[in-house]
Amino acid sequence: MWLPLLVVLGLIFLYRWHRQSQILEDLSDKYVFITGCDTGFGNLLAKQLDSQGINVLAACLTEKGAQNLEKEASSRLQTVILDVTDSQSVNSAAKWASTIIKEKGLWGLVNNAGIGIPGGPNEWLSKDDFLKVINVNLLGAVDVTLHFLPLIRKARGRIVNVSSVAGRISICGGGYCISKYGIECFSDSLRNEMHPFGVKVSIIEPGFFSTLITNTDLQKENIKICWEKTSEEVREAYGEEYFRKEKMWLPLLVVLGLLLLYRWYRQSQILEIITGKYVFITGCDSGFGNKLAKQLDNRGMKVLAACLTNTGASELKKECSSRLQTVILDVSDSQSVSSAATWVNGIVADKGLWGLVNNAGIVIPMAPNEWLTREGFRKVLEVNLLGMVDVTINLLPLIRKSQGRIVNVSSIAGRVTLCGGGYCLSKYGIEAFSDSLRRELKPFGVKVSIINPAFFRTSILISEVLKDSVTEIWKKLPLNLKNAYGEKYYEQYCEFIDKICSMTNPKITVVTDCMEHALTAVHPWTRYSAGWYAKLIYMPLSYLPTCVADYFLDSSPDLPK
Known part of the structure; x- marks a missing residue:
């Protein structure tokens, strides 16, 4: 019985690989809106899609980020200043995009904007520390998506939400992992709801890449600030040695046989x-x-x-x-x-x-x-x-x-x-x-x-x-x-x-x-x-x-x- 099953599974995977390997022939008339384009993934993706002839609408947090990106891209690429935590800013960006693409609709939305700090052991943080990260990474992505959905439905387009391996395995305290778990959930429900409209929703789960979020010096400085603002009682409980620990990794245990019984x-x-x-x-x-x-x-x-x-x-x-x-x-x-x-x-x-x-x-x-x-x-x-x-x-x-x-x-x-x-x-x-x-x-x-x-x-x-x-x-x-x-x-x-x-x-x-x-x-x-x-x-x-x-x-x- 195992051999026929393996053959069927093999054919299914081969079929899926074939389907996923097919690329659209003409991308030149399509518009893609990307958040978080000042640096990192968003910046590189904007330049990458621009070089392929796609009309990129790049959202940056700062004027400087927008100017630097415009210098390195073609005249097709257009930028807008966007703070995803500000609903008024999101609304303005959506109206701006709508006037550009008009009746064509928006082919792609890439929710990439995100921050990693403040972060640290949960007890060292405040509710506001959690909310600061969640407001950007999760509620910001939700807000942007809700504003752009009518344009995406019109084009029967794509939504790409940037999550993380930390959206599958919680690797640290603070709002970052919580927000990425939330991105997974939001994307799953959205994919189900948008399926009848012909809209496809994908999740990107990067590992550890060299971006501002993973900058070691920034992370250490953040941990130091969190440590210093905790109460004396908390610092005494955790101790200086806990603060200086740099390795935070999760060993995976394989629980089998007698161990389950135990x-x-x-x-x-x-x-x-x-x-x-x-x-x-x-x-x-x-x-x-x-x-x-x-x-x-x-x-x-x-x-x-x-x-x-x-x-x-x-x-x-x-x-x-x-x-x-x-x-x-x-x-x-x-x-x-x-x-x-x-x-x-x-x-x-x-x-x-x-x-x-x-x-x-x-x-x-x-x-x-x-x-x-x-x-x-x-x-x-x-x-x-x-x-x-x-x-x-x-x-x-x-x-x-x-x-x-x-x-x-x-x-x-x-x-x-x-x-x-x-x-x-x-x-x-x-x-x-x-x-x-x-x-x-x-x-x-x-x-x-x-x-x-x-x-x-x-x-x-x-x-x-x-x-x-x-x-x-x-x-x-x-x-x-x-x-x-x-x-x-x-x-x-x-x-x-x-x-x-x-x-x-x-x-x-x-x-x-x-x-x-x-x-x-x-x-x-x-x-x-x-x-x-x-x-x-x-x-x-x-x-x-x-x-x-x-x-x-x-x-x-x-x-x-």
Whole structure:
């Protein structure tokens, strides 16, 4: 049986190689817009395409970068000043491009602009440090894409998003890897949505190349600045030797045979004494957080439950023992996070915090990417990703003190992109943040686990609520966009929501049991796939080639004829 299978696979790969080797015959009338053309990949690509006769529209951050590029290219190449973090600048660049290409449409968009700093161990950074990088690398790419999509659809063109190997394996702390995981997610959802329009979306994943981002001197200076601005307590905890370490590499372990059995045995061991340990949980008004708070309270643990509303806090207190304490927390508000951390510190004192469960999350607005705005993406990222980062950084000193646990609630949507909007982006970001955090905190004895639930019946997966949100977004779309997608596309997207919500599992203890194990096991798992859909379908799909995953996940509605 193996020989015929190998022959079939060989023919498939040969066919794919043949298809990919075919190049368009005439490129001279095509327009390509490239961001980040001052230096590096963008600069070289602009000159390369210009030499091939393509009409290049090169976006530079500085006047100097634009002038230098114009000197080295033909008169075909045109430049514009663009700051991808400024929506007004993006809007102006889109209008400028539209007046140049007119009715031809835009053949190619290359989202290349990016920065690597500030970066460093996560605890050395602030929420603003993360946001600075994410604003450029991720939200900037989203904003540029949304503004240029009508032009790309008109030409049935190409979108090329520059990610990185750091978009597949989190190799450092800070916003860089988070942003690149987000680029992978955004590209996957966009490719699925644009397929009916004939638009192709590709991801570039460079390794380590000599550009400004990988400049050793700049990186060292950045690390030094981050180190110097951290608190005295953090510097003492990490020590001067940690700061001077230059090698940050991840050995890959091949776990086979008896080693798997040994791991299973290790993971089955539970801590003998868990009563008296403090656990802080966010998002306890309902769903997983609410259930976990009650579950751990019944086990005798001291639960510090963070709720968004007073009603949620009051209802939870009624159903638990006097051990459980609540606090009002909005994870998107740094002042609220800081106040909650001070409150926790006053309670746990010298014992430290044993467990942190980052569970708070939202899904709305969720819709096809082109229907949304930059602020729509940011609203979800502020809660699901940046809120989690902020809470973690504020509570890390207490967790290190007890050599405790961090449990971050991601999703199968953090491994396989299921929909447009900020939700999947935020979950990909959680994967990246958790991976870098786990490696950084290993020397301190702190363990970091990720929960990847499938579809469970919680307040974020209520069909009527999601469809009402999509309907409101649809109603506000400009007429030209409605005509491009058509009423049937909207209706079938609502049917897609119904299908997802119909798959929800009411037994949310499947998820909270994973969370409890991560907090109470002697050796917790790094990742927990919660639910059969996660274990048997979506997690295996995440390891398959992209074209295979796209085939199984393609849910593109029909376009108007």
